[in-house]
Amino acid sequence: MVNKAYAAIQIRRFAGLDFFPHQAGEAIVELVVAAMSAHSEEICKAACDSILFDAVKCPKPAEVRLAVKSEYERRLSTEIKREPRPNLCKWCESNGYIQDSGVFKRCLHCPNGGEFPETLLELMNTPPGPKPSIEGRIRNAVRMGEILSRS
Numbered sequence: 001m002v003n004k005a006y007a008a009i010q011i012r013r014f015a016g017l018d019f020f021p022h023q024a025g026e027a028i029v030e031l032v033v034a035a036m037s038a039h040s041e042e043i044c045k046a047a048c049d050s051i052l053f054d055a056v057k058c059p060k061p062a063e064v065r066l067a068v069k070s071e072y073e074r075r076l077s078t079e080i081k082r083e084p085r086p087n088l089c090k091w092c093e094s095n096g097y098i099q100d101s102g103v104f105k106r107c108l109h110c111p112n113g114g115e116f117p118e119t120l121l122e123l124m125n126t127p128p129g130p131k132p133s134i135e136g137r138i139r140n141a142v143r144m145g146e147i148l149s150r151s
């Protein structure tokens with residue numbers, strides 16, 4: 001719930017719109033009460049911003065309430081999406097390796113890092129040289145397959 005003074009400041013921003021109830025104190029109070037329904041000042045302001053973005057005429061209290069509600073729901077859904085995935089290593093996201101100034105290294109902060117195959121790190125850190133021969137590529141593919149089946 002937002003206090004009356006803050007809600008009034010936000011509603012006053014509609015004063016330049018057509019049909020703002022300049023002469024009707026009660027109508028303004030209803031708009032302020034609607035703006036007060038916001039959970040926080042931030043949501044109250046964002047709701048009024050969204051109305052002002054394209055409104056030509058002053059919104060009705062119901063439209064203010066609706067804007068407040070949809071702003072609240074929009075934030076709720078993005079907060080849920082932003083929540084970090086639980087139980088992931090914060091250094092390597094449980095991939096087992098980190099990249100330190102261009103070099104792949106084993107993560108030293110979690111068990112996945114401890115188990116990360118050294119040979120795979122070597123391969124990851126091998127600069128792309130000249131194209132290997134067919135035999136070389138087959139050897140690499142076999143080696144890669146062995147490493148991957150181990151991990």
Ligand SMILES: [Zn+2]
Nearest residue numbers: 089092107110
């Ligand atoms: Zn880790």
